[in-house]
Amino acid sequence: MAEPEPSKAQHRKARPVLRRLLYVAEDSDAVVASAPPVPLREVFRRFWPYTRGGRRWLALIFVFIVLGPLVDAAEIWLFKILIDDVLVPRDLSLLLPIALSYVGLTLFSGVVGFADAMTSTWVSQRFLLGLRSDVFRHVQGLSLGFFERRRLGDVLSRVTGDVDAVETFLLSGIVSAIAYVTELVVFLALLFYLRWDLTLLAIAITPMFWYTARRFSRLVKAASRERRRRAGSVSAITEESLGNIALVQAYNRQEWEWGRFQRENIGRFRATMASTRIGALFGPLVDVIELTGALVVIGLGTWQLAQGKLTLGGLMVFLALLSRLYGPIRGVAGLSNTFFSASAAAERIIELLDQRPQVVEAAEPRTIGRAHGTVEFDRVFFSYPGTDRSALRDLSFAVSPGETLALVGASGAGKSTAAKLLLRFYDPQGGTVRLDGCDLRDLRLSELRDNVAVVLQETLVFHGTVRDNIAYGRPGASEEAVVAAARAADAHEFIRRLPDGYDTVVGQSGRLLSGGQRQRLAIARAMIRDAPVLILDEPTTGLDAVSGWRILGPLRELMSGRTTIIISHNLLTVREATQIVLLEHGRMADRGTHTELLARSAAYARLHELHMHRPPDEASAVEVR
Numbered sequence: 273m274a275e276p277e278p279s280k281a282q283h284r285k286a287r288p289v290l291r292r293l294l295y296v297a298e299d300s301d302a303v304v305a306s307a308p309p310v311p312l313r314e315v316f317r318r319f320w321p322y323t324r325g326g327r328r329w330l331a332l333i334f335v336f337i338v339l340g341p342l343v344d345a346a347e348i349w350l351f352k353i354l355i356d357d358v359l360v361p362r363d364l365s366l367l368l369p370i371a372l373s374y375v376g377l378t379l380f381s382g383v384v385g386f387a388d389a390m391t392s393t394w395v396s397q398r399f400l401l402g403l404r405s406d407v408f409r410h411v412q413g414l415s416l417g418f419f420e421r422r423r424l425g426d427v428l429s430r431v432t433g434d435v436d437a438v439e440t441f442l443l444s445g446i447v448s449a450i451a452y453v454t455e456l457v458v459f460l461a462l463l464f465y466l467r468w469d470l471t472l473l474a475i476a477i478t479p480m481f482w483y484t485a486r487r488f489s490r491l492v493k494a495a496s497r498e499r500r501r502r503a504g505s506v507s508a509i510t511e512e513s514l515g516n517i518a519l520v521q522a523y524n525r526q527e528w529e530w531g532r533f534q535r536e537n538i539g540r541f542r543a544t545m546a547s548t549r550i551g552a553l554f555g556p557l558v559d560v561i562e563l564t565g566a567l568v569v570i571g572l573g574t575w576q577l578a579q580g581k582l583t584l585g586g587l588m589v590f591l592a593l594l595s596r597l598y599g600p601i602r603g604v605a606g607l608s609n610t611f612f613s614a615s616a617a618a619e620r621i622i623e624l625l626d627q628r629p630q631v632v633e634a635a636e637p638r639t640i641g642r643a644h645g646t647v648e649f650d651r652v653f654f655s656y657p658g659t660d661r662s663a664l665r666d667l668s669f670a671v672s673p674g675e676t677l678a679l680v681g682a683s684g685a686g687k688s689t690a691a692k693l694l695l696r697f698y699d700p701q702g703g704t705v706r707l708d709g710c711d712l713r714d715l716r717l718s719e720l721r722d723n724v725a726v727v728l729q730e731t732l733v734f735h736g737t738v739r740d741n742i743a744y745g746r747p748g749a750s751e752e753a754v755v756a757a758a759r760a761a762d763a764h765e766f767i768r769r770l771p772d773g774y775d776t777v778v779g780q781s782g783r784l785l786s787g788g789q790r791q792r793l794a795i796a797r798a799m800i801r802d803a804p805v806l807i808l809d810e811p812t813t814g815l816d817a818v819s820g821w822r823i824l825g826p827l828r829e830l831m832s833g834r835t836t837i838i839i840s841h842n843l844l845t846v847r848e849a850t851q852i853v854l855l856e857h858g859r860m861a862d863r864g865t866h867t868e869l870l871a872r873s874a875a876y877a878r879l880h881e882l883h884m885h886r887p888p889d890e891a892s893a894v895e896v897r
C-alpha cells in the first residue's frame with residue numbers, strides 16, 4: 273500500500289479530531305447490512321480446506337521464501353568484505369571474485385524471483401478458482417426464498433469481489449507472514465553474530481511496533497467492514513437500476529436513481545478514505561519508532577568504531593542489516609491490518625456459505641423416474657417465511673394425467689404460490705403436496721423438477737441463440753427436436769424470418785423479440801422438455817387479443833396428454849379446463865367446470881360477464897375476481 277507523507281498536524285490534533293479521522297461513520301438505514309463478525313480462527317478453519325490442491329506447491333514457495341533473505345544476507349556480507357578487505361586496505365585482489373559473486377547472486381535471485389512469482393500466483397489463483405466456483409454452486413442451490421429476500425447486486429459483489437480478499441487472508445497473508453518471520457530470523461542471527469549488544473538495543477523498540485499495530489488493526493477492521501458493505505450496496509443499486517433501465521427512463525427516475533447510487537458511492541468513498549487515513553497514519557508512526565531505534569544504534573556504533581571495537585565495514589553492514597530487519601518487523605505488525613481488513617470480506621462470504629436451503633432433500637429420496645403426473649394438494653397451509661399471513665389455507669385438489677386444472681382468483685389470492693409449492697420452491701407448513709401419490713418432500717428434487725415443465729408469467733429468455741433457448745428445456749436436444757418443438761409452438765415461421773434463423777441471438781432477456789414471440793419460445797422450451805406435469809402461469813399475460821388467441825393452439829398442443837395446472841386471468845384459456853378452482857385469500861372459494869361455476873358462482877359469473885362484454889383486447893387482460 274502506498275503510504276503518503278505523514279501529516280505532522282495530525283499528530284498534534286486533539287482526541288475528538290483523531291476520532292473523526294480514524295473512525296468510519298456507519299449508516300444505520302443501509303441498503304445492505306453488515307455480515308456478522310467471525311473470529312479470525314474460524315475464518316482460517318473455514319477456508320483452509322480450499323488450499324488442498326496447492327499445498328504441495330506451498331512447500332515449494334516456502335523454499336523460495338527462505339532463499340530470498342539468504343541471498344540478501346549474502347549480498348550484504350559481500351558488501352562488508354568489499355569495505356573491510358578491498359576499499360579500506362585498497363587491495364584490489366579480491367575485487368574480481370566479489371564482482372563475480374555479485375553477478376552470480378543477482379542471477380540466482382532473478383531465477384528464484386521468477387519461479388516464486390509463477391508458483392505463488394498459480395497457487396493463489398487455484399485457490400480462488402475452487403472457492404469462487406464453490407460459492408457460486410452453493411448460492412445456486414439456495415432456495416428461492418433466499419433470492420426473494422436478498423439484493424442480487426450484493427450477492428454478485430460477494431461472489432466476484434469479496435472472494436479475492438479471502439485469498440489475501442489465507443494465502444498471500446500467510447506467505448507474507450512466513451516470509452517476514454524468515455527474514456527476521458536470518459537477519460537477527462547475522463546481527464547477533466556481528467554485535468549481540470547492539471542488536472539487543474535495536475530490538476528493544478519492537479514492543480512499540482506491536483502496541484501500535486494492535487491499536488490500529490481494530491480501526492482497520494471497522495473501516496474495512498464498512499467499505500465492503502458499501503461495495504455490496506453500490507453493486508446492488510447498479511444491478512437494480514440498470515436491470516430496470518426501461519422503467520427508470522420511462523418514468524424519468526434517473527435523478528432519483530442516481531441520488532440513491534451516489535449516496536452509497538459517497539459512503540464507499542468515505543469508508544475507503546477512512547481506511548486509507550488509518551493506514552497512512554500507521555506508516556509515519558512506525559517510521560518514528562524505527563528512526564528512534566536506528567539513531568540509538570548509530571550513536572553507540574560510532575562510539576564503538578572510535579574505540580576500535582567495530583570495523584567500518586562491520587558498522588555499515590550492521591546498519592544495512594538493521595534497515596532490513598525493521599522491514600519485516602513493520603511488515604508483521606502491518607499484517608494484522610491486512611488480516612483484519614481481509615477478514616471483513618471473509619465474513620461476507622461465510623455469511624453466504626452459512627445460508628442453508630430452506631428446501632432440503634430427504635436423506636434417502638425416493639426414485640420415481642418418469643411420473644404418470646397425478647398431482648394432489650391435500651389440506652395445504654402455507655405462509656411465506658417471515659410473514660404471518662397465510663398465502664394458502666386448507667387448499668385441496670387433485671389433477672390426473674390429461675386433465676387441466678385452472679386456478680383463478682384475484683391478484684394475491686395465492687395462485688402462483690400453489691405453483692411454487694408444486695415445484696417445491698417452498699415446503700408447506702401444513703398438509704401435503706403429492707406427485708403420483710408421493711409426498712414431494714420424499715422425492716429427489718432434480719427428479720421432481722424433471723417431471724415438471726413451466727411457462728412462467730414473465731417469460732424467461734436468456735442471452736443466447738433461439739436454438740439455445742429452446743434446447744435449455746432439454747440439454748443435448750437434437751436439431752430436429754428443436755425444430756419440431758418450435759413448429760408445435762407455432763414459432764417456426766417467425767424464427768425462420770429472423771436474420772439468422774435459429775442462430776439469431778435474442779439479447780438479454782430476449783429483448784429483441786416481441787412479447788408473443790418470447791411466449792412461443794417459452795412454449796417450445798416446455799414442449800421439448802416433454803414433462804408429464806405442466807404449469808402455465810399466466811401464459812397470455814402481456815399479449816394482445818390476437819397474440820393471445822394465436823398461442824392458444826400451441827398451448828392446447830402442449831397440454832394434451834399431460835397434467836396441466838394453468839393460472840390465468842384469461843377466461844378463454846380457462847374455459848376448457850377440466851376443473852376450475854376459484855381462490856379467495858388463499859382459500860378455495862368454489863370449484864367446478866366453467867358451466868357449473870357460471871351457473872352457481874356469482875363471483876365467477878360476474879367475471880365472465882366482465883370478460884365477455886369488454887372489447888377483446890381489454891378482455892384478454894382483465895383479472896378474474
Ligand SMILES: Nc1ncnc2c1ncn2[C@@H]1O[C@H](COP(=O)(O)OP(=O)(O)OP(=O)(O)O)[C@@H](O)[C@H]1O
Binds near residue numbers: 682685686687
Ligand atoms: N416471496 C414472497 N414473500 C412474502 N409474501 C409473498 C411472496 N410472494 C407472494 N407473497 C404474498 O402471498 C400472497 C399470494 O401471492 P401469489 O403470488 O400467490 O398471488 P397470485 O394469486 O398469484 O397473484 P397474481 O395474480 O397477482 O400473480 C400475496 O398476498 C403476496 O403478497
